[in-house]
Amino acid sequence: MRVLRRIGFAVGLPVVLFALWWVTSASSTDFYFPPLSRIVDSLVEEWFGPRLADDVLPSLLRLAAGFFIAAVVGITLGVLIGTYKRLRDLLEPVLEFFRAIPPPVVVPILMLIFGIEDTMKIVVIAFGCMWPILLNTAEGVRAVDSVLSDTARTYRIDGVARLRNLILPAASPQIFAGLRQGLSVAIILMVISELFAASDGLGFAIVQAQRSFAIPEMWAGMLMLGLLGFLLSLLFRIVESRWLAWYHGLRRAQRAS
Amino acid sequence: MLEVTGLKKVYEGKSRTVEAVRDLTFTLDTGELVCLVGPSGCGKTTLLKCMSGLLEPTSGSVRLQGKEVDGPPPGMAIVFQEYGRSLFPWMSVRENVELPLKQKKVPSARRKQLVDESIAAVGLADSHSAYPWQLSGGMQQRVAIARAIAYEPQVLLMDEPFAAVDAQTRADLEDLIRSLWKQFQVTTLFVTHDIDEAVYLGQRVLILSKSPTVIRQDLAIDLPDERDQLHTRSSARFAELRAQVYSQIHRPREEQDAPVAAVAPAVAGQP
Amino acid sequence: MSDTAPVTVVEPAAADAGAPAAATRGRSRGASPVLLGALGLIALVALFEILPRIGVLPAQFFPTSTEIGSALVDELGRSAFWTALLDTLQGWALGLAIAAVAGIVLGIVIGSSPLLRELTASTIEFLRPIPSVALIPLAVLLFGTSIESKLLLVVYAAFWQMLIQVLYGVQDVDPVAQDTARAYRFDFWARVRYVTWPTALPYVMTGLRLSAAVALILAVTAELVIGNPGVGNRLAVAQSSGAIATTYALVVVTGLVGVVVNLLFRFIERRALSWHPSQRGEVAL
Numbered sequence: 001m002r003v004l005r006r007i008g009f010a011v012g013l014p015v016v017l018f019a020l021w022w023v024t025s026a027s028s029t030d031f032y033f034p035p036l037s038r039i040v041d042s043l044v045e046e047w048f049g050p051r052l053a054d055d056v057l058p059s060l061l062r063l064a065a066g067f068f069i070a071a072v073v074g075i076t077l078g079v080l081i082g083t084y085k086r087l088r089d090l091l092e093p094v095l096e097f098f099r100a101i102p103p104p105v106v107v108p109i110l111m112l113i114f115g116i117e118d119t120m121k122i123v124v125i126a127f128g129c130m131w132p133i134l135l136n137t138a139e140g141v142r143a144v145d146s147v148l149s150d151t152a153r154t155y156r157i158d159g160v161a162r163l164r165n166l167i168l169p170a171a172s173p174q175i176f177a178g179l180r181q182g183l184s185v186a187i188i189l190m191v192i193s194e195l196f197a198a199s200d201g202l203g204f205a206i207v208q209a210q211r212s213f214a215i216p217e218m219w220a221g222m223l224m225l226g227l228l229g230f231l232l233s234l235l236f237r238i239v240e241s242r243w244l245a246w247y248h249g250l251r252r253a254q255r256a257s
Numbered sequence: 258m259l260e261v262t263g264l265k266k267v268y269e270g271k272s273r274t275v276e277a278v279r280d281l282t283f284t285l286d287t288g289e290l291v292c293l294v295g296p297s298g299c300g301k302t303t304l305l306k307c308m309s310g311l312l313e314p315t316s317g318s319v320r321l322q323g324k325e326v327d328g329p330p331p332g333m334a335i336v337f338q339e340y341g342r343s344l345f346p347w348m349s350v351r352e353n354v355e356l357p358l359k360q361k362k363v364p365s366a367r368r369k370q371l372v373d374e375s376i377a378a379v380g381l382a383d384s385h386s387a388y389p390w391q392l393s394g395g396m397q398q399r400v401a402i403a404r405a406i407a408y409e410p411q412v413l414l415m416d417e418p419f420a421a422v423d424a425q426t427r428a429d430l431e432d433l434i435r436s437l438w439k440q441f442q443v444t445t446l447f448v449t450h451d452i453d454e455a456v457y458l459g460q461r462v463l464i465l466s467k468s469p470t471v472i473r474q475d476l477a478i479d480l481p482d483e484r485d486q487l488h489t490r491s492s493a494r495f496a497e498l499r500a501q502v503y504s505q506i507h508r509p510r511e512e513q514d515a516p517v518a519a520v521a522p523a524v525a526g527q528p
Numbered sequence: 529m530s531d532t533a534p535v536t537v538v539e540p541a542a543a544d545a546g547a548p549a550a551a552t553r554g555r556s557r558g559a560s561p562v563l564l565g566a567l568g569l570i571a572l573v574a575l576f577e578i579l580p581r582i583g584v585l586p587a588q589f590f591p592t593s594t595e596i597g598s599a600l601v602d603e604l605g606r607s608a609f610w611t612a613l614l615d616t617l618q619g620w621a622l623g624l625a626i627a628a629v630a631g632i633v634l635g636i637v638i639g640s641s642p643l644l645r646e647l648t649a650s651t652i653e654f655l656r657p658i659p660s661v662a663l664i665p666l667a668v669l670l671f672g673t674s675i676e677s678k679l680l681l682v683v684y685a686a687f688w689q690m691l692i693q694v695l696y697g698v699q700d701v702d703p704v705a706q707d708t709a710r711a712y713r714f715d716f717w718a719r720v721r722y723v724t725w726p727t728a729l730p731y732v733m734t735g736l737r738l739s740a741a742v743a744l745i746l747a748v749t750a751e752l753v754i755g756n757p758g759v760g761n762r763l764a765v766a767q768s769s770g771a772i773a774t775t776y777a778l779v780v781v782t783g784l785v786g787v788v789v790n791l792l793f794r795f796i797e798r799r800a801l802s803w804h805p806s807q808r809g810e811v812a813l
Contacts, residue, residue: 010650017651032669089564094572100786102745104752105760105779108767113589147342150311154329155357155408165356169347184657188749191661195753203661210665218665226658233657246347246388253390 034216043220051205056224059202062118063190066125070182074130075175078137079167088138099135103128103185104192116197124193129182136178140171173247176240183236187229202228258444259285259308259412263317266303277303279469281317285412285446290438292455293448295465296506301448304470305416308446309335321412331361334405338417340397344389344404350376351385354404361408375407376400378437395426402433406441413445419454428486431458435484452502456480457489462498464505473505591773599773600780609762613781616758619675620747620789623682624740631687631739632732635694636720639728645695656692660685660746661753668754678750678758685746686739693738697731698724730801737793744789748782759785 022036047056081088081095107124114120144167152158152166168175194203206221241248264281267274277300285291295301306312308319310329319326321333334357337343344353354376358368376382379399389397398418405413415434419427431454438445449455455462456478464473478498480489489495577593579585591599603609638644660681667677701724709719751760763778 009646013647013651014654032666086564089561090568090571092561092568093565094568096790097569097783097787100741100790101779101783102748102760102786104745104749105763105782107752108764108775109589109779112767112772113586145342147337147339148345150306151335151337151343153311154309154333154335155360156329156331157357157360161360165345165348169345172347184659187657187659188661191659191664192749192753195664206662206665210669215669218669222662222666225662226655229657229659229662230654246390249388250346250390 031213032215034219038216039219039223042216043223046217047220047224055200055202055205056228058118058200059190059194060228062121062193062201063125063186066122066189067129067183067186069122069126070128070130070133070186071179073126074133074178074182075137078134078175078178079141079163079171081134082138082141082171083167088142095131095135099131103189107189107193107196111196121190121193121198121201125186125189128189129186132181132185133175133178136174136181137171140174141167143174144170173244176244180233180236180240183232184229187232191225258287258322259446260320261304261308261317262320264304264307264314264319265316266300266307266312267315276469278307278314279471281470281472283463283472283475285444287444288442289460290435290445290447290458291461291463292459293446293463293465294452294455294502294506295450295470296467297450299465299468300470301450301465302416305335305414305446305448309333309414332411334408334410334413336398336401336405336413336415336418338420340394340401340418340421341390343401344397346388346390349386349388350381350392350400350403353389353400354407357404357408371407371409375403378406378440379403379433393426395422395430398422398430399433402430402437406437406443410443413443415445415447417449418447420450427454432486434458452499452506453490456495456498456502457484457486462502464502466506473508476501476505589772591776595773596776596780599771600777603774603777603781612757612759612762613785615756616747616751616760616785619678619682619750619756619758620740620743622675623679623747624686624736624743626679627683627686627690627739627743628736630683631690631735632694635691636698636724636728639695639698640716640720640724645699652688652691652695656688661749664750664753667750673755673757675756677754678747678756681746681750682743686743689739689742690732690735693731693735694728697728697735700731701727733797733800737790737797740789740793741786744782744786 018036025033025035026037028035081091103124106127110120110124110127114123148166148170152162157165190201191203191206194201195207198204202221202225206218206225209215209218209221261284262282264278265276266278267276281304293301293304303312307314308326310319310326310333313327321330324330345356348356351372354372355368358371363371376385379402381396381399381403384392384396384400389400392400402418419430422430434445434447435458437443447455447458449458459478462476462478464476465471466473476498480492480494480498573593576590576596580587580590580592638648663680663684667680671677671680705723705727706719709723714722747758748760750756751758751762752764753760755761755764759778759782763775763782766774766778
């Protein structure tokens with residue numbers, strides 16, 4: 001009964017909203033707001049059809065590549081900057097500046113340097129989502145508990161073992177916070193990088209549809225993008241909750257006491 | 258086996274310098290259980306950190322088996338007061354105990370034996386796979402003690418390990434320390450601010466003054482070797498020793514060099 | 529999904545990297561952090577001067593610092609630049625204001641009712657991760673390059689940041705305080721005013737700071753991609769006309785605006801919360 005209730009609450013409003021959209025748009029003759037039925041048709045035929053491999057997949061691969069590079073570089077630099085106070089003092093204003101640059105504005109510059117192919121798009125994604133990862137990692141590493149750190153020292157846990165058993169796990173909640181922020185930036189940049197110049201990709205296809213006034217297809221593409229954003233964040237949450245199970249447990253235990 | 262000679266630690270701040278430890282000299286013999294007792298804020302933690310090589314003393318030296326300590330030495334384990342912060346929260350009880358042994362390159366069969374033995378010795382044989390934060394405070398401190406014992410240290414330092422647990426748990430843990438000490442015969446320095454605890458546990462009690470810290474007295478505890486919470490604590494000798502420690506700690510600074518004063522009347526009220 | 533609204537939140541003072549805590553804590557001897565920081569900035573400028581000159585970075589793509597600097601000075605002397613900057617800031621401020629008000633009002637209404645919270649949780653979780661750039665085509669079709677298209681993107685992006693923080697803050701209200709207020713027969717408005725709002729304030733402030741940053745990104749992005757008047761559009765024009773140094777100079781401008789916005793909102797956050805007991809000191813382990 002409780003489960004049913006929960007499911008009811010979870011799907012209730014979405015179903016109502018969807019139904020409302022369906023009904024109110026059913027007889028729509030407004031060019032820009034076509035009936036939802038046509039949008040769904042297009043979604044199924046186009047986006048889950050040929051475009052899945054032609055456009056969605058290339059976008060996702062570039063997203064994965066850029067995000068992965070940003071994670072590796074961001075965590076590595078973040079650990080270094082978080083560990084050495086002098087380095088942190090030296091770089092903090094510089095990093096503050098780079099973080100404050102709205103990532104899309106570097107697209108025109110990176111386009112000059114890397115052309116308009118995949119490399120540019122991957123670099124754009126990596127560049128943009130690296131900062132939250134880097135800064136959060138540095139903060140997490142800086143804030144490693146002093147008693148825990150002393151404990152590791154007295155047991156002579158140093159070098160790689162220290163990194164693996166102390167620094168990275170201790171900073172992992174912040175690292176994940178950075179990765180989460182980075183992921184949403186990455187999705188934005190995935191789309192943006194395809195708007196300027198591209199021959200395939202989700203963003204490219206949506207804008208293409210808009211320019212050729214294929215309105216249902218455009219709406220379907222927007223839905224697809226939304227669905228993708230939702231699924232990626234869901235996936236991220238699942239990974240995070242498994243990886244950080246200890247952390248959530250610890251927080252609950254602390255809150256209960 | 259552990260010698261502290263002329264140890265002095267001065268913290269240099271921006272605007273003021275604080276002399277946390279003035280001049281400490283004492284030794285620990287192999288297999289001894291010595292308690293170090295002093296008022297709150299008398300630099301006990303500073304002393305311990307200097308001894309363990311976590312802090313560099315301003316002057317003086319610490320020698321472990323004749324070798325100068327200039328960083329955390331092998332063969333030394335510490336149990337911190339903040340059990341909640343000294344256990345790795347992302348590791349199970351077992352992993353916590355095992356990690357230092359892995360680092361020490363103990364072969365895996367021996368490692369397993371040591372881990373099993375020490376976890377059993379502290380009475381946590383059922384909690385191998387639990388995370389530390391799933392345990393009560395007293396149990397967490399047991400895990401930290403198990404980790405220290407499994408490490409087979411030459412010296413075990415304990416920094417007010419029971420200051421943050423409730424009274425009943427505390428009594429249990431005190432008895433645990435006595436029995437572990439007998440079982441494993443580790444040289445132990447137990448730091449506390451609790452006079453009763455110091456007298457109950459130690460073979461010797463080192464009494465520290467207020468900061469800047471010096472040693473007031475090195476007192477041998479001639480209580481019988483078999484101790485228990487009920488009889489030992491209610492014995493006349495225990496009361497005398499406790500009174501002596503108390504009066505030393507609360508002796509005003511001017512009398513520092515005068516002979517030990519008579520037992521203070523207020524002693525009975527001291528916990 | 530858990531019992532509470534299953535949202536991930538940046539907690540005040542806890543997460544968010546590069547927070548001022550890092551700057552104020554722990555002073556080592558030797559060079560002061562400020563001096564080192566200045567040194568870092570100088571080094572960055574110097575590198576951008578030297579590397580293109582000696583050919584490590586290709587000069588055709590990387591103008592030197594002096595070139596960027598003079599392009600920047602040149603820009604600062606043009607009224608068109610200032611008009612563009614004002615356009616950007618206008619879109620940003622307006623969008624942020626709308627998003628903040630909507631986020632706060634809806635957050636308090638939804639957050640105050642367990643029923644509404646449960647009803648909307650899944651919908652919020654679905655809509656929130658939808659990238660705001662997905663709305664670009666629609667914005668272009670409906671509004672062209674007028675300010676509404678920019679606002680649509682800015683408001684959408686900033687709204688969720690705000691709403692999530694407010695929801696989290698409202699849930700943080702001490703049940704005892706809530707019961708006390710009810711026992712004294714406070715009506716809804718009084719409860720909001722004296723109980724809910726003060727508790728939620730730290731979260732509102734954090735939400736505001738995060739929203740401000742996101743709003744700026746989306747404002748510039750809209751200008752860049754859609755072509756609304758503003759710094760972003762100016763940058764796109766500079767790039768397509770081959771004025772590379774000017775392009776870099778404008779990137780620097782957006783970065784500086786971003787820094788100012790961050791500092792400003794951190795300052796406001798700290799000022800508004802200096803009295804708040806629950807604030808500060810809560811650092812994630």
